[in-house]
Amino acid sequence: MARTMLEKLKKGLFMTHTEFLEKVGETFRRSGPVAPEQLDGLEDALIAADTGVELSLRLTDELREEVRSGRISSAEELRPAVRTRLLDLLRSTAEDAGEVTTGSPRITMLVGVNGTGKTTTAAKLAKRRREAGRSVLLAAADTFRAAAVEQLRVWADRLDVPLVHQAEGADPAAVVFDAIAAARARGIDEVIVDTAGRLHTRTNLMKELEKVRKVAEREVEGAPHEVLLVLDATTGSNGIEQAKRFGATAGVNGVVLTKLDGTAKGGVILAIAEGLGLPVRWVGVGEAADDLLPFDAEEFVDALLELS
8 A cells, every 4th residue: 555655646746756857867867076066956956846945045055065064975975865854844844733633523624725626635535534444524614616515415425425514605604513513413533624715815704714613613622623724736835825824814734735746846845844834734646536645754755856
C-alpha cells in the first residue's frame, strides 16, 4: 500500500518534479566542486515551483554558506542537503494537531473559496475515514448551491454513507446542528461538513462560517476538531492569503491541497509550511475516490527530488 501511495504521489507531482528537475538536473548530475551557477539554478527551480521568493532565497543562501564553510564540499552532496532542508521545513508543521478528539462525534469542517474541490474532497475524506474503521456522516452545509447537495448525495450513495441536508437556502448552521443530532442518534463516529465556497473578503459570508463553527462548539466538546482549508494547487502562492483570512475566522488547523496533478507549482506546499505554519494534511492527485492521499513529508520530498 505504501508503495502504491508513493507511486500515486509521484504521478500527481509529475508536472512539478519534471519542471523542477529539468531546471536543477544539471546541479544534481554534476560532480566535483560546487559551482555558483549550480546554486543559481536551484534557486530558479524553487521559485518556478512556487516555493516563494523569500523561502527560495533563504534555502539557497544556507546552502551557499555551507559550501563556503566547507560543510558541503562536492556537488554530489547537494541533493541530500536539499532533501534535509525541505524535510525540516515540512516536519516543523507536521504535529498531530487536529487528531485529538475530546467530544463525540468528531467534527471536520471543510472551508475555502469557490471551485477548490471541497465537495469532492468531503466525499473522498469520508471514504478514507471509513477505510480506517470509522463510521461517517456527511453534512451538506453548502445550501446556496443546489448542485452541491446533489453532488454530495451522489457521493454518499456511492460510498453508502448517510447524508444530512436541508432545502436550498437553508441556514447552514441548522444543517450542522441536525447532522450532529443524527450522528449521535445513530452512534456515528464522525461528521464531515461541506461548507459553501466563499471569498475571504465577503464579511457577511465569513460571519456565517463563524456561526457554523459556534454551533459545532456548542454541541460537541472540542469541536470542530479539524478545520481543513481546501486550496487549489493550480492557484499557487495566491492561496496563501486565502489561508490567512480563513484561518483568522474559521480556526483553520490544516490544509488540503487539491489538483496537485494539474500544476507545476507543487512547491506551494513548502510556501504554506513556511508562511502559515499550517500542516498539509491531504493532497488530491486525481478525480478518483482513491486520489486523496494523506500527506507524507518524506514521500513528497522524495517524489519531488526523484529519490526513490
